[in-house]
Structure formats: structure tokens, C-alpha cells
Amino acid sequence: MDREELLSATPEDSGEPQKKKESPLVSLEKDLEFYADAIKEVSIEIMVEGISKNPIFIAHQHEVSIGEVILNKEELGTDWTIQASTVEEFVEKGIISKEKREPFLRAYKKPENFMCVFVIVPEGANFIYYPYKND
Incomplete structure (x- = not known):
């Protein structure tokens, strides 16, 4: 049995690898x-x-x-709920510290081309920039 098989073996030791959980x-x-527009x-x-x-979407x-x-997500039958916020609210609530505000704004991508999304998952949270499709 190679390393991959060992790491993916089921607890029942059936020898059948577990299906990888989709991210x-x-x-x-x-x-x-689906939500982009x-x-x-x-x-x-x-x-x-x-x-x-500087809008931010959660x-x-x-x-x-x-x-x-x-x-x-309940109303739309999707997996994710989206909330709208702003960089000002993130600073006010302490999610972005006052000291990090300027570096954050320098890295902030054009809101006409990208949505700034604060993704929250059980393991933590992070910012991503997701491009709008060109019409």
C-alpha cells in the first residue's frame, strides 16, 4: 500500500479510498x-x-x-449568502485594523472589474477578488 492509499483509507479499513470532499x-x-450581475x-x-x-461583499x-x-441562499436555492458592506464598516468593526487600511486600499482592485469578496468558511476567512465577466 502506498502513502496515498494509507492516507485515504476509510476508518473501517475496507481498503476503499474515501471520496475527496469537494472544496x-x-x-x-x-x-x-450566478450572482455577478x-x-x-x-x-x-x-x-x-x-x-x-470600496464595496466589499461577504x-x-x-x-x-x-x-x-x-x-x-435559502431564497435563491444556492450554497452561499452574499452580504454587502464597505471598507469603512470593516475598519469600524475591527476586521481591517486602522493601520492596515491604507495597505488594503492600495491592494484593492478596481471595483468596476472585480468584486472584492470576504469569504468566511469554518476554517477562517480571507479576501478574494473575483473578476466580472466582460460583456
């Missing part, structure tokens, strides 16, 4: 693709209304207390 990011990408619309609204130049599968729900 939640696979379903996230599918949902972001709606997210872009909200992003533009946040900027045009002067709320923020993708999660549980409940979070930041931002406002814009796309509910």
Missing part, C-alpha cells in the same frame, strides 16, 4: 458566477450613492453580523 470554493465560484449592480449603487468607493454559509444581505 466549498468550487460551489462559491459557481454562485459568484446583481453584485456588480449593488457595487455601482454603493459607489454612485457615495456610500463608499460570502458565507452561516450567519454573520456585518453588512446587509443582498442575496439569500
Whole structure:
């Protein structure tokens, strides 16, 4: 038995390898693709209304207390709920420290081309930039 077989053996020791659990990011990408137009619309609204130049969208599968729900997974039959927020709220709530605000903004990609998504999974959370498809 090689190392891979040993690491993937079932606890029952049946010798059958376990199926690898699909990363939640696979379903996230599918949902972001599906949600892209709606997210872009909200992003533009946040900027045009002067709320923020830096919208942030939170993708999660549980409940979070930041931002406002814009796309509910239960209502839409998807895997991820999306909430809209701003860099200002992230700083206010201490998710981005005041000292890290400027470096974050320097790395922030053009909101016309990318959605900034704060992805929350049980193992932790991180920012990703997901490109809008060109029309």
C-alpha cells in the first residue's frame, strides 16, 4: 500500500479510498458566477450613492453580523449568502485594523472589474477578488 492509499483509507479499513470532499470554493465560484450581475449592480449603487468607493461583499454559509444581505441562499436555492458592506464598516468593526487600511486600499482592485469578496468558511476567512465577466 502506498502513502496515498494509507492516507485515504476509510476508518473501517475496507481498503476503499474515501471520496475527496469537494472544496466549498468550487460551489462559491459557481454562485459568484450566478450572482455577478446583481453584485456588480449593488457595487455601482454603493459607489454612485457615495456610500463608499470600496464595496466589499461577504460570502458565507452561516450567519454573520456585518453588512446587509443582498442575496439569500435559502431564497435563491444556492450554497452561499452574499452580504454587502464597505471598507469603512470593516475598519469600524475591527476586521481591517486602522493601520492596515491604507495597505488594503492600495491592494484593492478596481471595483468596476472585480468584486472584492470576504469569504468566511469554518476554517477562517480571507479576501478574494473575483473578476466580472466582460460583456
